[in-house]
Amino acid sequence: MTPPQRQRRYPKPPPAPRQPLKEGERRNPERMFVVGGDGGARADLDLVTLIVASADPPPSATPEQTALLRLCTAPLSVAELSAYLNLPFSVVTVVLTEMLADELVEAHKPLVRQSVADRSLLEAVMHGLQRL
Amino acid sequence: MDFKDSDTIPGPRTEDRLPQTAQAAVKIVIVGGFGVGKTTMVGSVSEIRPLTTEETMTQAGIGVDDNFGSDTKTATTVAMDFGRISITEKLVLYLFGTPGQERFWFLWNGLFEGALGAVVLIDTRRLEVSFDVIGRLEERGVPFVVAVNSFPDAPRYPIEELRQALDLPPEIPIVECDARRRASSRDTLMTLMRFLHSLAMTGALT
Ligand SMILES: Nc1nc2c(ncn2[C@@H]2O[C@H](COP(=O)(O)OP(=O)(O)O)[C@@H](O)[C@H]2O)c(=O)[nH]1
Ligand SMILES: [Mg+2]
Numbered sequence: 397m398t399p400p401q402r403q404r405r406y407p408k409p410p411p412a413p414r415q416p417l418k419e420g421e422r423r424n425p426e427r428m429f430v431v432g433g434d435g436g437a438r439a440d441l442d443l444v445t446l447i448v449a450s451a452d453p454p455p456s457a458t459p460e461q462t463a464l465l466r467l468c469t470a471p472l473s474v475a476e477l478s479a480y481l482n483l484p485f486s487v488v489t490v491v492l493t494e495m496l497a498d499e500l501v502e503a504h505k506p507l508v509r510q511s512v513a514d515r516s517l518l519e520a521v522m523h524g525l526q527r528l
Numbered sequence: 529m530d531f532k533d534s535d536t537i538p539g540p541r542t543e544d545r546l547p548q549t550a551q552a553a554v555k556i557v558i559v560g561g562f563g564v565g566k567t568t569m570v571g572s573v574s575e576i577r578p579l580t581t582e583e584t585m586t587q588a589g590i591g592v593d594d595n596f597g598s599d600t601k602t603a604t605t606v607a608m609d610f611g612r613i614s615i616t617e618k619l620v621l622y623l624f625g626t627p628g629q630e631r632f633w634f635l636w637n638g639l640f641e642g643a644l645g646a647v648v649l650i651d652t653r654r655l656e657v658s659f660d661v662i663g664r665l666e667e668r669g670v671p672f673v674v675a676v677n678s679f680p681d682a683p684r685y686p687i688e689e690l691r692q693a694l695d696l697p698p699e700i701p702i703v704e705c706d707a708r709r710r711a712s713s714r715d716t717l718m719t720l721m722r723f724l725h726s727l728a729m730t731g732a733l734t
Contacts, residue, residue, distance in 0.1 A: 399652065399685050399693035402659040442638050443581070443610075444553035444622045446546075467539045471550040473622060475610055479579035480539050485636060486583060506553045507619075508642035509671075513728035517619075521554065521644070522721045524615030528573060528714045 439493040439503070443475040443485065446504040447492065454500070460491050465500060544576045549617040556717065557640060559626045559665075560649035561657035565677040565707035566625030567609045569649065572713045574611025574623065582607045583635045606632045623717075628661045640665070645724050646672040647716055649707070652682045655693065662694060673701040673723050675716045699726075 448471045453462040460481070467480055478488045495501045507517060558566050571578045584605045609625040626632075626639065633639055640646065646665055650658040658674075665672050674694065678684075685693070687702050696702065701719050706712045 397683055397685075399655050399683070399690060401693050402662065402695045404663070404695055442555075442642055443624070443636055444555045444620075444642075446550060446553055446620070470545045470548055472540070472546065473553055473612075473620075475581050475622065475624075476540070476579060476612075478581040479610075484583045485581050489637075504552055506555065506642060508554075508638070509644055512731070513724065515725065515728045517554070518644070518721060518725045518728060520619060521615055521621055522718065522725070524613065524619070524621065525714055525718055525721065528613065528710065 437493070438489055439496050441474050441489045441492055441503065442506045442508075444473045444506045446471040446473055446506075447477060448472075448502050448504070449500065450502045451500050457500070461495055461500065464488075464491060464495065468501065471504070540576070546614070546620060547617055550614075550620055551618045553620045553622055554615075555622045555624060555639075555643050556720065557624050557626050557643045557646040557670075558649060559628060559646055559661055560677075561628045561651065561654060561661075564649045564651045564654075564657070566649055569647075569677075569705075569707035569713045569716070570609050570611040570623050570625045572708060572710045573613060573717065575614060576612050578609045578611045578625075580607050580609050581636075583632075585635070606635060608636065628657060630660070630664045633664075640668055640670045643670065645720050646670050647720055648672050648674045649677050650674060651677055651679060652685060652690075653679065655690075658694070662696070671724055671727055673703065673716070673720045675703050675705045675707075675719075677707050678704055699723075 447468045449465045449468045451465070453465045457465070460483075463481060464477060467477060474485065474488055474492065477492075478485045481488065483491075492501065492503070496503060507514070558569055560566055567578065582605055584603055586603050606627060608627070611623045613621045613623070615621050624636075624639065648658055648661055648665070662672075662674075674690075674696065676690065687704075690702055691698070694702075701723050703716055703719050705716045
């Protein structure tokens with residue numbers, strides 16, 4: 397028995413020229429929208445940006461902010477905050493954007509894949525995995 | 529959700545808290561079709577009970593379903609399971625089990641772009657499901673390895689036959705794994721890390 401064969405999509409065909417829209421027609425009807433999206437400016441937060449509280453909840457704090465500050469007295473990723481608060485990632489980033497502006501929390505950026513990979517980082521991860 | 533009594537919000541168990549010294553995180557994505565074993569793999573290596581982050585979307589639909597002509601909106605909830613492994617007292621690794629359909633990937637800003645790399649989990653009973661995922665990762669320049677999750681009733685192909693079917697170059701590792709076993713899942717992650725390391729050595733990382 398032979399397995400099914402993947403067909404490569406390379407090289408990509410050039411994009412078809414855009415046709416003018418007909419009356420009442422919308423482009424890209426399948427596009428998905430995030431419910432929590434408000435279109436406002438959003439802090440550059442990754443799922444694994446680590447968040448740490450830098451203040452006690454001020455009297456003006458909203459319930460969401462208070463809950464969040466209690467969770468991140470020790471560092472916690474945005475993904476974990478989303479899971480524990482039972483809120484979508486997009487909503488948590490909105491709340492955090494405000495809190496960063498108000499200096500209620502600090503954010504530590506993740507280490508991301510670089511064009512020139514950081515070998516010592518890769519080696520550290522390998523050592524960590526070996527101990528599992 | 530009601531936040532009025534924030535004392536009742538469940539937080540991390542004491543043993544699931546990160547030390548104050550934690551400074552930065554990295555992530556690896558485990559991607560594959562429904563039921564291929566992503567959650568199982570995350571759970572078998574994670575130091576915390578796997579958690580779930582959800583996102584809800586609306587799909588603005590015009591004539592895409594039965595109610596042709598009416599401006600329908602359907603809500604879709606997409607869930608992603610994840611786990612965590614502390615690497616050092618300063619560095620944390622997160623593992624995300626991500627659904628194979630690319631149309632969901634944009635929900636999690638930079639999920640693939642920032643990841644060290646990806647494990648494509650495949651099930652030989654439904655190999656076609658992984659074709660699209662592999663193509664998308666290639667297009668995005670995300671380095672990946674392929675892990676064949678061995679289900680008992682799945683057809684077994686020699687690795688080189690799979691390589692040919694998946695049309696993968698010889699340098700991309702293809703390994704067998706049992707996502708239920710911690711050691712096997714750990715070895716799969718090590719295969720990815722060694723592959724990334726070899727790319728770094730040759731300067732081939734895009
Ligand atoms: N035999 C076998 N079963 C597995 C393996 N990995 C996962 N499963 C089972 O397959 C089912 C789907 O796994 P799950 O991790 O939920 O898949 P996901 O949809 O990709 O997250 C579960 O019932 C698992 O117990 C494996 O390596 N071998
Ligand atoms: Mg799952």
